[in-house]
Amino acid sequence: MNSETFVKARATGTGQVQEMATFGVLALLLSLISLALVLGHRKQLKSAIPAALTLISALASTVLLILSWGHDLGWQSQTPFWLGIFPLTFKIDSLSRLYLTLLSVIVCAVSIFSPGYLSHIAAKIHAGQYWACFLVFIASMYAVIASADAITFLVAWELMSLASIALVATDHSHQSVQKSAFIYLGATRVSSALLAGGFLWMHAISRSWSFHDWIFNDPVTYLPALLILIGLCIKAGIWPFHIWLPYAHPAAPATVSAIMSGFMIKVAVYALIRILVFGALNSTLIIALAFTLAVVSTFWGVLFALVQNDLKKLLAYSSIENVGLIVMAIALSLYARQASLATIADLAIIAAIFHSWNHGLFKCLLFLSVGAVDSQAHTRDLRHLGGLAKRMPWTMAFFFAGSFAICSIPPLNGFSSKFLIYESLFKNVLQCPTFTEKGLSLAVICLLSAVGALAIAVFVKAMGVGFLGVARSKAVHHAEEAGWGMLLAQACLVILCVVSGVNADAASRLIADSLTSAGLKVDYTISSVLPTGTTAVLLAALSALTYLLFLKASKVTNYRTWDCGFGTLSPKTQVSADSFAQPLARIFRPFLRYENSARFEGQDRRHFPEVVTVQTQIVSILENRVYLPGLALIGGLARLLARLQAGSIHLYLLYVCATLCLLLFLGMAQ
């Protein structure tokens, strides 16, 4: 949106350019706000117009960002347009450019996808409000990435959080959606509070609001660094602060969850890199904490993704896993930097940025595919899906491509960035000095490979149960292929996934150059060429061999299954999502607690029940054991505090009197 004006606002330019840029920013902001205001109160709105406008501006910003590659752009607001006593300061260097380009690409895809998708849920949403919030959301994400000082960052961050909450609550007539929006609201409040605390503290230490001046190499800066880290981890969805993600993503429309999962959680990753990595954090304790939390969240995310039946929830948990990977790479880079293992540090930070790019692309693709399924089949519950391969072949192809990418199958892009992460860990095993560190790195590598295997299981389940077999419900029977807009958006993302996977070496070099020009000395020349091609060929050959040796030989005979005299078999006899996950879930029983509830209905329900409902669900240990008691405690304390408000006028007067006395005494004491 407004990034194009930043492009015009080149720091290198003359005064004329600056002036033009100021007018440009004002014009764009005004037009954006007026568009949002105009759209805001129209319930029935053709989504094509705002979608086209969004597409045009996103395309324009992509083009302008690429055209101005290599130049740092900066802009500072003039006096009347300040935030109180602070100027709005924006700066686009090559690091923010990487993220802004990703955002522009994602916004392009989503805006192509939107009209077709929104027409399916038009009855349930207020289109004007949706688009108004959507535009503010996108504009604020541009602003967060482009902001150069803490105040501008915090304002844009708040705007982003609030707009996304409003978007999560788009379909707010459902109680579950309201609950999700509230949980998300709570998470963002805590996150913003911690961030604000950390920022204020850092300002007190460094006497500057600019991120550029914040260096975290002194023990006094460790506590603010911890506050900032936790604040960002909440937004990124790192264990144990991830609980908002599986609520918010399913509640929001697919377009919104695509952007939220594809980009918004990367904003936190970007901020981690911008503040802590560029600030050269060197506290071993904090780095170790970040690393541990990240490793736990990769494992936790994939484990819970395995047992989800709602496709969006499954994707949300898989986002937790992937963000865990990214944060782990960042923590590894920080650790290696302070242990002066420069090669590993460089490799890990490149891996982190590259994986956030790739995850942004394929997670957006997957969410859009699920959105397409949802719009046609009116459900995204794996227990009711199935057999979509015949109904929606293209959507299936795109979903499969996204799944392959997320399972890091070469030559798709998930492979290259995960390979870089592994490579940095292996290098760490070889280079780091002490034996414990070597052992720990090896253990993490083992854990990551387990996580990779589980991720494959997760997506085999999603692909197999969702798309193969026979339809499990009537709605799926009537599903048709999604509209061309929805397909085009997914196709674009698939192409980008392939391109970014095939050109992984060039991309890594580009990231290294960008980081170097942004001020972090990074050298990619040491890394060997990624084995994408070889692995892809090897994998294809192996698959072909397996097929030829084991699968092709079997003779296919068609006959009727013995149906035990019960009549014809129903689609329910297929392998269900739960039964697919069960063998693996059984291994991890300490973490995955199942809860079965059965209900029998009917006249003589003891002997001849008419309706039997059996429901299995996963109990969230973290939620029940930690968050709910914590909330209950806070509620209890709040109720204690509320007893101060007793309703008696005399008591209120007593408070006034006591306060007056206290203030006078304080005045006297001075």
Added chain:
Amino acid sequence: MTITATEICVLTAALLACLMVGSLHLRVNLWLYSLSTLCIAAATATSALEHSEMGPIFIAILIALLKSVAIPKFFSWAIDKLHVQRDLGAMVTPPLAMHAAILLFALSFILTKEIPSPAGSVNGWFGAAGGISLVFTGLLLMLTRRLAISQIFGFLVIENGIYIFALTQTNGMPLIVEMGVLLDVLVGVMVSGLLLFKIQKSFEHIDVAQLTQLKEY
């Protein structure tokens, strides 16, 4: 340390207000309030003479007329209309409350000792003590009474205290501000009188101890 005529008037007003706390009879309260306010008018006049300005004399006359005659007359009329003669008293018995008020009167001297007196002012410490003491007395009056009408008396005493504080801690306020304050008090009294009748009509009593719904939870 010399004591000026203004300060004598102010301290008398504060002591008269302390006496208000000691009686539950509404009419006695009104008389005491009227006398206390008359003292305040006198303080305004003497202060004007000390500064040798004529403007505040006009204000003093207005205070005497409005606050010590018209307002008590109005409340006396309201007392007749509402058929109440005595307050019921709350929490502390009146004699005890009165002694507490006198203690607070003493305390306010300690509390205000450190307040820097304004340049050129002759009524620093004692004036401030009188003002703060009046505020305390008003609060105590509101705290120990149950009827809504007594709450208004307490409020009026607080208002007197704030006025005294302003009078003694500045070198005289502009005429227009003083007149504005007076008008405010008058309007406040009218509105609170209206509310009194409203409360009487809705609840059939004006006992604030029974009005306990003022909470959210």
